[in-house]
Amino acid sequence: MILEVREMRMQFGGLLAVDRLNLALKQGELVGLIGPNGAGKTTVFNVITGVYAPTRGTITLEGKDITGMRPDLITRMGIARTFQNIRLFSRMSVIENVLVSLHWRLRSGVFDAILQTRKYRDEEAEMRAKAMDLLARVNLDSVADLPAGSLPYGSQRRLEICRALATEPKVLLLDEPAAGMNPAESIELMKFIQKIRDEFGLTILLIEHQMRVVMGISERIVVLDHGVVIAEGTPREVSRNPRVIEAYLGVEQHA
Amino acid sequence: MQLSRYWKRDIVILLVAAFVVAWANGDLEGLLGIPGWQSYTVRIINMCAINTVLALSLNLVNGFTGQFSLGHAGFMALGAYTTALLTMSAAAKDRVFFMTPLVEPLRKLTLPFLPSLILAGLVAGVFSLVVGVPALRLRGDYLGIATLGFAEIIRLVIQNARSVTNGALGLKGIPPVVNLWWTLGAAVLCYLMLKNLISSSYGRAFKSIRENEIAAQAMGIDLFKHKLLAFFISSFWAGVGGGLLASLLTTIDPVQFKFPLTFQVLLMVVLGGMGSLSGSVISATIVTYLMEFLRVVEETHYLGSITIPGVPGLRMVIFSLTLVLVVVWYPKGLMGDRELSAEGLKQLLARFRKAIRLKGESSS
Numbered sequence: 001m002i003l004e005v006r007e008m009r010m011q012f013g014g015l016l017a018v019d020r021l022n023l024a025l026k027q028g029e030l031v032g033l034i035g036p037n038g039a040g041k042t043t044v045f046n047v048i049t050g051v052y053a054p055t056r057g058t059i060t061l062e063g064k065d066i067t068g069m070r071p072d073l074i075t076r077m078g079i080a081r082t083f084q085n086i087r088l089f090s091r092m093s094v095i096e097n098v099l100v101s102l103h104w105r106l107r108s109g110v111f112d113a114i115l116q117t118r119k120y121r122d123e124e125a126e127m128r129a130k131a132m133d134l135l136a137r138v139n140l141d142s143v144a145d146l147p148a149g150s151l152p153y154g155s156q157r158r159l160e161i162c163r164a165l166a167t168e169p170k171v172l173l174l175d176e177p178a179a180g181m182n183p184a185e186s187i188e189l190m191k192f193i194q195k196i197r198d199e200f201g202l203t204i205l206l207i208e209h210q211m212r213v214v215m216g217i218s219e220r221i222v223v224l225d226h227g228v229v230i231a232e233g234t235p236r237e238v239s240r241n242p243r244v245i246e247a248y249l250g251v252e253q254h255a
Numbered sequence: 256m257q258l259s260r261y262w263k264r265d266i267v268i269l270l271v272a273a274f275v276v277a278w279a280n281g282d283l284e285g286l287l288g289i290p291g292w293q294s295y296t297v298r299i300i301n302m303c304a305i306n307t308v309l310a311l312s313l314n315l316v317n318g319f320t321g322q323f324s325l326g327h328a329g330f331m332a333l334g335a336y337t338t339a340l341l342t343m344s345a346a347a348k349d350r351v352f353f354m355t356p357l358v359e360p361l362r363k364l365t366l367p368f369l370p371s372l373i374l375a376g377l378v379a380g381v382f383s384l385v386v387g388v389p390a391l392r393l394r395g396d397y398l399g400i401a402t403l404g405f406a407e408i409i410r411l412v413i414q415n416a417r418s419v420t421n422g423a424l425g426l427k428g429i430p431p432v433v434n435l436w437w438t439l440g441a442a443v444l445c446y447l448m449l450k451n452l453i454s455s456s457y458g459r460a461f462k463s464i465r466e467n468e469i470a471a472q473a474m475g476i477d478l479f480k481h482k483l484l485a486f487f488i489s490s491f492w493a494g495v496g497g498g499l500l501a502s503l504l505t506t507i508d509p510v511q512f513k514f515p516l517t518f519q520v521l522l523m524v525v526l527g528g529m530g531s532l533s534g535s536v537i538s539a540t541i542v543t544y545l546m547e548f549l550r551v552v553e554e555t556h557y558l559g560s561i562t563i564p565g566v567p568g569l570r571m572v573i574f575s576l577t578l579v580l581v582v583v584w585y586p587k588g589l590m591g592d593r594e595l596s597a598e599g600l601k602q603l604l605a606r607f608r609k610a611i612r613l614k615g616e617s618s619s
């Protein structure tokens with residue numbers, strides 16, 4: 001097990017956002033985390049990545065306890081994420097967005113940077129080459145110098161994924177990457193996610209609130225409703241589960 | 256090869272600049288018989304350069320890192336008093352400290368100007384850690400409140416620690432070491448240092464914090480470390496700026512370092528553009544000149560039989576209004592977060608020429 005969540009509970013005041021969550025990801029797996037709006041999916045990500053310390057429970061990465069660690073340290077241990085509402089550094093260029101993710105590995109000190117020493121310039125050149133390579137792999141190399149905020153929506157989503165990849169994660173958490181896309185775009189994005197999973201040898205946990213989107217690519221799906229897991233299994237099993245159908249029908253009737 | 260050509264250009268620019276400074280400073284008078292500039296002009300240029308240092312350094316925290324510091328005057332005061340106490344001669348100190356004598360090691364201690372100025376920066380830097388470590392650890396914007404309070408505390412301590420600072424009487428007879436070489440030298444050094452820093456990986460880390468703190472942290476950026484680093488460097492230069500100011504004015508007292516001083520620097524930063532180094536340089540120069548010209552509104556004028564009374568403090572009112580207008584109507588300031596570049600200037604010039612040509616064609 002590369003990532004393990006045990007008995008997680010997250011309480012916001014009187015609101016129990018997530019309760020008794022157990023989750024285990026095997027190396028190389030692509031797992032879908034689905035559930036209606038407000039089910040607690042994003043909260044699960046926020047607790048795993050250290051934005052919130054859980055009220056109860058533990059999270060381990062490759063056997064090491066990372067519960068309640070600072071988010072930047074968790075990223076350095078090997079968990080990267082994207083955000084449901086895109087959080088790019090909009091006024092920075094596309095390549096700079098990727099370069100920020102490489103900063104924590106920088107060996108040169110601040111004096112090297114100020115004096116532009118040989119050591120620093122070599123590292124900077126290395127970082128730029130690496131960032132360009134990553135951008136090329138997500139087809140964004142041609143817009144490397146444009147402001148990130150000026151990209152079309154779909155490209156922004158891909159840049160967010162690229163930026164997360166640049167931290168060299170073992171586990172990648174994607175929060176509704178297909179939100180706001182039409183069915184054709186969603187299918188393309190899912191293919192892209194499968195591709196990077198294989199190329200980078202990643203383990204992926206993918207949040208989606210439409211079941212249909214993740215059906216095709218997830219090996220396993222976990223369904224969350226009102227903060228608790230109501231079903232778990234292969235896409236086929238989950239889609240036939242009456243509790244899942246009920247949870248989703250309930251939402252659709254409201255909508 | 257390319258690099259050496261760039262260097263050649265830089266060396267030529269530096270030589271020309273050095274020649275102009277030497278001339279303006281009056282260094283060529285003895286040598287070649289060319290008189291320097293009038294002391295009034297030189298004084299304003301000195302102020303422009305010092306204000307450039309102050310605006311650039313405040314911009315690092317407020318413009319590039321997206322934190323809100325309001326403590327510049329406090330760090331300047333620390334730098335000014337450190338420089339004054341370290342450079343004044345024992346005799347000059349004895350003349351000033353006639354009410355309460357200066358404490359012993361400081362009374363006899365006199366250092367050359369350069370080490371004093373560096374120490375002034377370091378003292379301000381160390382105090383920035385004292386404020387920054389608690390204030391920057393907390394999430395949210397506590398830095399504004401903490402630095403505002405800190406600057407006022409520093410001022411009150413200076414006002415009351417008479418055996419070190421001479422209290423409200425202030426210090427007089429600070430050696431007037433500063434000339435154009437010092438002030439312009441500091442401004443150039445500060446600019447180059449911040450330019451390299453900002454364009455480096457550290458600068459990208461600062462900007463990522465400004466753009467989106469949560470995302471920056473999720474990409475592995477240590478928020479606390481980088482905010483503190485920016486704040487330290489910023490305060491260091493505020494201390495140096497204070498030291499230069501002390502030597503330029505030769506007298507300092509606690510009242511000078513009240514909040515309006517910070518406000519004035521903040522105005523320069525906002526007017527020039529939060530996150531633009533060249534914007535800060537330009538607006539520091541403009542604001543300094545305006546401050547000089549607007550002196551007339553605070554002086555009393557006699558037009559024949561009519562007397563127009565001057566209003567003390569009116570300049571600050573004008574500048575406050577300017578700031579409000581800029582923030583409301585032109586929030587990006589002169590430069591936004593862009594930089595002035597040779598390439599950009601060329602484009603501007605080309606557009607200008609084209610416009611003139613079009614006008615010429617349409618009128619003929």
Ligand SMILES: Nc1ncnc2c1ncn2[C@@H]1O[C@H](COP(=O)(O)OP(=O)(O)O)[C@@H](O)[C@H]1O
Binds near residue numbers: 038039
């Ligand atoms: N920081 C917070 N403070 C209070 N309540 C929160 C916070 N974050 C999430 N919640 C609440 O937790 C519940 C789950 O939210 P979320 O995890 O965003 O759901 P999902 O991502 O599945 O749509 C919601 O009721 C939401 O309002």
Ligand SMILES: [Mg+2]
Binds near residue numbers: 042043
């Ligand atoms: Mg969500």
